[in-house]
Amino acid sequence: MADIMSSFPDSILCYILSFLPTKDVVATSVLSKRWKLLWLSVTSMDFDHHDRMDFDKDACSRFLVPVYSFLLWRDMDQPLHRLRLRCCSFYNHYRVQTWIKAAMRRSGKLKHLDLNLDLFLAVPSVVFSCKTLVVLKLSHLMLSNISFVHLPLLKILHLNSVILTKCDDLLQHFLSGSPNLEDFLHSSIVVPSLVFSCKTLVVLKLANLLLKNIFFVDLPLLKILHLNSVSFSRDLDLLQQFLSVSPNLENLEVKNFNANAAEKFNRFSRLVRANIDAHLVPLENVKNVQVLVTDRICPKDLVFDLQNLVQLELTHVRLSKQWFEVLEVLQHCPKLQTLAIGIYEVNYYLLSEGHEGAVLPYPQPVPTCISLHLKTCVLNNYKGSGDELLFAKYILQNAKFLHIMKFFINIDTYETFWMNDRIRRDLFSCVKSSDTCELFFFMS
Template sequence: MADIISNLPDSILCVLSKHWNLLSRSVTSMDFDYHGGDHGADRWEDRWGDEKACSRFVSSAYFFLLRRRHKDPSFHRFRLRFKSCYNHGEINTLIKHAMQISRRRLQHLDLNLHLFIEVPFFVFRCKTLVVLKLSHLVLKNIFFVNLPLLKTLHLNSVISIKCQDLLQQFLSRSPNLEDLVVQNFIVKNSVANTNTAEKLYRLFKLVTANVDLHLVPLEIVKNVKVLMTDTVCQQDLVFDLQNLVQFVWTQLLPIHQWLLVLEVLRHCPKLQTLANFIQFLKPMKKNQFCHAYFLFPTCLSSHLKSCCLHNYRGSVFEFKFAEYIMQNAKYLRTMKFCFDISTHPYDNSLRRE
């Protein structure tokens, strides 16, 4: 794209610069983005970028924040994307300055960093935060969490080091959570609590959850309307998911557990949308599938409107399950098949003898 602004007359640029200078002071959202290089490259220098360029980025971000320190109104949103092996200490300090300059009015914090960058502990004592998104970073020696206004919490590829029951603290001390993501949350040098459900408050306001059920028990998210997960166990199904209307389920199952699919649906009486990524460790034989009417899910006869089978390959189970859904879901409007183009066991995956 051509640089049109640089071709403007100096007189116009002078007027615009004065206007932008004033306008920048009223900005309530800060967004900094630095990607150090091509992470798929072979050479170290190409993969992580130029150290000088990284330093310039950090210095520019510092300068912009410091200009707002005294006279300008505080900002409410801070987003930082930083992918480089350089200047990790400076990035930690930059986050501290951002928290201080926001004058304890920060509502939205979004950090996607390098896995070796630690987040300052006082981030988790910011009582004004409404949205907290953390990705690809380290949480170390965090012993206290207090986020009373938090409504959105995303923890993606986060490493917890020497933090006792950190995940439990996040959930039990954020009573207003509505949107929760917990994926690839790794605990190191800490004692993880195995009785999470007993120590957590019930998240009654939670609406959407994308979680690993090994980390966040199903009982904690049982009131949600939208659930995405890659693991459901038979022993978890001791109650119904009464509010669930949309379910995205990805799981690899042994062939003898195929009835678990229907069992899960039986516990979702109001389900309207199902996106299924179920695959089996071994192919199913034709005589292994029965319609299992004794497990007939209520949602099929009264609510299910949309069903999507992802990575469809035309296996016995996939074909029979699709047939089962279409024959029994009275209000079904959409049946979608997303094919796995990497493998084609049949000439036409939608046709079988």
């Protein structure tokens, strides 16, 4: 077999190697004389300790020593563009800080820095004045005594579980010192007073945060907004602020949000995907989406049709009481192709012997989307109860173009489900409107 890769120039080989962990890159040095020194010219360094919770001091040292050595051996004429280090370094803070400083100093053209280390390791201040950085991701780290931020090319900033000490205004410095910032993810932290003003920001994701005070929000180009498990030290209309000044939103997620429900505001004409708690965001304002995930929809709120909706997920449905509501909702989704239902039941019953042929007593015509468009149906937390089985049969018997029916079975009832021959027999023997429909079962 011909060795195709040997015909590639060094620049192409180095580009391919840049996507591999550094230990695998170094291992290629044994392939041939040509490969022996090639790894020294790769512009990416990726070190990942196999176990971040390894508290063995010697094991951590054995990991970090070759990391520092690799940096010294690199070809100084070759720029370092990407640096990723993941290690739980409880015992080597000074060494890691020295290594980071050396990498910043020797690279000169670093574009991507990804550090996931230890909550009590302070990031060297030199990181925050790197004029070439485009991507900065910091996880499980301390940001201490940072009074100046100058990252003129930074486009992506992700802060996950970081501790701020003696730098309460740091996030404000990030926003003002990163004039080209487009993607900002911030999670697991207490945020002090902040002005959310960034003319270039396209993506904003906040999760597991306590916000003390937000004075002003101005995000004219924002397209993706995710607010998950955000709470406040006092009553704020933050959700209202975000939604009223983001006219270009295409992707909205608002979950577990401790705030007042948003008042009615101008609907988002460009919104494509929404993942919302129904009591927080009025359904009317997201009615043009193509993909919708929500805990539930009340039919009384649907005085309009969801004309563009092709994918719907209802995450919290009690089929024993709400199957009728689900079908009512589907009457307002004429183009729906994918339906997913998260089943929530405290008690459930199995169909008694002799009632396998029972059907849902739904008095109205079959929703158009089921009979003409539905291709995929997913039932999550399926236990095989009577109502669940009847609903599944209703879909199978009426969806003429159904391709896939998936059942995700709760792990606690998985064995019981498969031991009940009657439930399985009733599903597999059900007359299907679609000749191409397949049933799939998964444990969840």
